Amino acid sequence: MVPTEPHDPIGATWAGGRILSPGETAVRADDHSVVVGDGVFEATGVLDGVPFALTRHLARLARSAAGLGIQTPDDARIREAVAEVIAADRRAGLLRITWSSGPGPLGSGRGDGPGTLVLSTGPGNVWPATERVHLGPWVRNEHGALTGLKTTSYAENAKALAVAHRRGCTEALFRNTAGHLCEGTSTNVFLVVDDVLVTPPLSSGCLAGVTRDLLLELVDVVERDVALDEIEVASEAFLSSATRDVSSIAAVDDHDLPMAPGPVTTAVAAAFADLVARTPDP
Structure with missing residues (x-):
């Protein structure tokens, strides 16, 4: 089990190559994930600091991106970001990885820039019996x-x-x-x-x-x-x-x-x- 302290933060966000400060903006207002929902994502549980079935989730993320017709995200880059965001939230119970087509026009047409990668963690979900x-x-x-x-x-x-x-x-x-x-x-x-x-x-x-x-x-x-x-x-x-x-x-x-x-x-x-x-x- 990953040791935690009472002052450890709950929830962390990685974007633009680094861990963001609480409340710091993760994406631009014209990012197509915001404008038209033009992106793909994965979410999985985190147990003792390890995201479950990460390889399968990243494979599906890539398939979804290809199916959507947007650039396929870099697997190695995501894995590095996963390690960083989980290290920043030692209480993480849930990991979400979001990949969008990146900034674009304020409509359906896509831009020609790079995609946007955002990772975030939080407490695990609790479901009824x-x-x-x-x-x-x-x-x-x-x-x-x-x-x-x-x-x-x-x-x-x-x-x-x-x-x-x-x-x-x-x-x-x-x-x-x-x-x-x-x-x-x-x-x-x-x-x-x-x-x-x-x-x-x-x-x-x-x-x-x-x-x-x-x-x-x-x-x-x-x-x-x-x-x-x-x-x-x-x-x-x-x-x-x-x-x-x-x-x-x-x-x-x-x-x-x-x-x-x-x-x-x-x-x-x-x-x-x-x-x-x-x-x-x-």
Whole structure:
């Protein structure tokens, strides 16, 4: 465990090649991450000063940048910045890496300058033992230009989650244009149906979550289209993400799941916890 002192700062920001002072500006007002959300990002938990699955997260960051059509960030530079920002926040429980297309016009057209890299840390998230989630009315477009990319264009997620919070839920789920279950605002979703663990395929429009990928390698999961009415016949369900790991779903709106957590969720969570304990960068 990384030793900390009571006076150690909570939260740090790296930008422009250095650690910023508290409250110091990290990006320009005309940076396209601000102007139009033209950027990509990753977030992961930090355990004892080590960001979990950093290699996988950086690989997805590069894929998202390439998919968005912006310059690919430098892996070595990011790793150096990660070491610096975590050293500046020895209490870090969460790391976020943001890469944008850089400064540009006050519109959709991109500038021709270098990209902007910003890293920040903060305390880890605390989730309830089981979660109530809301199935929202909006759809994910599985054929959209940003499908499968983790971009900073997150307004629809923010809106859906705000609605879920007003309903007393901690996450919102999306359906896709075909009417199948897709994903949450920042999570992938798994159901146990007829004693089989299933999750929507990437063709549904969901993001290839790092935790999702690891779970597919750890346990038996069937990737298939999941009809919305299967929620009502599922014996258990859970969410996965880099900040939640494996989190049991107790209810979807007014429908209570029979078991939360059930035996499958408990076993999957234990297998993932064992992986985290054994391998910080699987």
